[in-house]
Amino acid sequence: MNKAISRAGPVRALGAMSGTSLDGVDAAVVETDGDVITGFGKTAYRPYPEAERAILRAALGRWQGPAVAEASRVVTEAHAQVLAGFEGVDLVGFHGQTLAHDPRNRGTLQVGDGSALAQGLGVPVVWDFRSDDVAMGGEGAPLAPFFHHACARWIGADAPLAFLNLGGVGNLTYVDSSFDRPEAEGALLAFDTGPANAPINDLMLERLGLPMDEGGALALRGKVETGALELFLDEPYFTRIPPKSLDRNDFAEMIGLVSELGDADAVATLTAMIAAAVAQGMAHCPSQPDRVLVTGGGRMNPVLMEMLRVSLDCPVEPVESVGLDGDMLEAQAFAYLAVRVARGLPTSCPGTTGVRALVGGGTVSVPQMDAAG
Ligand SMILES: Nc1ncnc2c1ncn2[C@@H]1O[C@H](COP(=O)(O)OP(=O)(O)OP(=O)(O)O)[C@@H](O)[C@H]1O
Numbered sequence: 001m002n003k004a005i006s007r008a009g010p011v012r013a014l015g016a017m018s019g020t021s022l023d024g025v026d027a028a029v030v031e032t033d034g035d036v037i038t039g040f041g042k043t044a045y046r047p048y049p050e051a052e053r054a055i056l057r058a059a060l061g062r063w064q065g066p067a068v069a070e071a072s073r074v075v076t077e078a079h080a081q082v083l084a085g086f087e088g089v090d091l092v093g094f095h096g097q098t099l100a101h102d103p104r105n106r107g108t109l110q111v112g113d114g115s116a117l118a119q120g121l122g123v124p125v126v127w128d129f130r131s132d133d134v135a136m137g138g139e140g141a142p143l144a145p146f147f148h149h150a151c152a153r154w155i156g157a158d159a160p161l162a163f164l165n166l167g168g169v170g171n172l173t174y175v176d177s178s179f180d181r182p183e184a185e186g187a188l189l190a191f192d193t194g195p196a197n198a199p200i201n202d203l204m205l206e207r208l209g210l211p212m213d214e215g216g217a218l219a220l221r222g223k224v225e226t227g228a229l230e231l232f233l234d235e236p237y238f239t240r241i242p243p244k245s246l247d248r249n250d251f252a253e254m255i256g257l258v259s260e261l262g263d264a265d266a267v268a269t270l271t272a273m274i275a276a277a278v279a280q281g282m283a284h285c286p287s288q289p290d291r292v293l294v295t296g297g298g299r300m301n302p303v304l305m306e307m308l309r310v311s312l313d314c315p316v317e318p319v320e321s322v323g324l325d326g327d328m329l330e331a332q333a334f335a336y337l338a339v340r341v342a343r344g345l346p347t348s349c350p351g352t353t354g355v356r357a358l359v360g361g362g363t364v365s366v367p368q369m370d371a372a373g
């Protein structure tokens with residue numbers, strides 16, 4: 001193990017995340033001892049060109065076979081490119097790309113080869129963050145909550161607050177940072193709220209050949225079909241007690257609920273469904289958070305943000321309002337979690353994933369020295 005990691009004190013960790021919306025790889029440096037954040041560093045983004053994205057899309061929902069191997073190759077290569085642009089890094093946290101997630105039955109699959117990345121970069125890489133949690137009866141997701149607890153301390157939060165990530169899937173973390181440690185009972189409650197941008201993107205691609213509803217422009221022109229919204233909210237997932245998690249395509253059939261509607265009404269209704277799922281989720285929080293800090297691409301959609309403001313009983317703001325970076329929070333989370341794994345600290349607990357006991361999940365790959373050198 002790198003000497004800096006095995007000593008106490010802060011290290012420079014580089015995190016990388018390839019999220020469920022399949023847009024690209026985010027990478028970001030965090031300086032931390034695995035407990036307290038002491039600084040944020042350089043960031044980078046490497047989009048997947050359409051040909052690569054098509055390879056990833058073709059492998060979604062699969063557990064093995066040539067499509068999965070091909071996706072893994074694309075993910076490893078894309079990460080090798082973006083991570084090579086960073087210098088002076090002690091450790092890498094590599095999430096990889098989730099292709100399938102079924103924690104109760106088949107497990108969870110993130111592709112990309114962390115061992116090859118460690119070798120290529122010459123830096124230890126922590127990867128496969130979710131499997132140990134699933135093996136211990138947890139959901140394997142969400143994992144950002146321990147980092148959210150550190151962020152709440154970083155911003156000096158003096159009341160419970162919520163982080164809401166609106167990526168392909170939505171996830172919410174209720175944080176009470178009056179508890180010093182994230183694993184303390186009552187410090188964290190986390191779960192996936194429901195689908196977020198994935199169904200909007202899928203419908204935009206299918207009907208209009210566009211990757212997203214940029215700026216919520218189409219939803220703004222549409223009318224919400226309340227019958228479809230009510231049918232969607234009948235789904236038992238929303239009343240299930242958390243922790244709970246979702247696969248990207250678990251709600252793929254919701255597009256069927258808007259299939260008879262025109263494009264603008266269909267997108268407006270999907271957008272309302274996403275906001276309503278968050279509102280249902282908020283009811284599971286142990287107390288009303290002081291505010292909801294929104295991260296992920298969904299915070300760039302003003303129609304979705306306005307629907308959230310109307311349906312939640314507290315202020316809803318992008319994380320930039322407290323000086324955090326909403327494009328990079330997940331990459332930063334895996335930098336932070338990598339340091340925790342390397343130092344034997346837990347990364348999930350019963351309140352975040354429903355796991356039976358504290359788990360520090362992840363494989364550490366250390367680059368091997370050339371035998372001749
Ligand atoms: N300007 C914008 N207007 C509307 N939507 C946007 C905008 N920018 C990003 N988005 C939405 O956010 C998505 C990307 O979000 P993000 O990068 O947070 O997802 P992710 O990290 O891949 O997903 P997850 O958090 O589920 O793993 C885009 O695919 C798009 O749907």
Ligand SMILES: CC(=O)N[C@H]1[C@@H]2OC[C@@H](O2)[C@@H](O)[C@@H]1O[C@H](C)C(=O)O
Binds near residue numbers: 141169171245
């Ligand atoms: C299995 C999986 O990859 N889940 C992702 C996905 O994307 C958002 C939501 O669903 C969340 O549960 C998780 O990612 C974030 C980074 C997490 O683990 O906190």
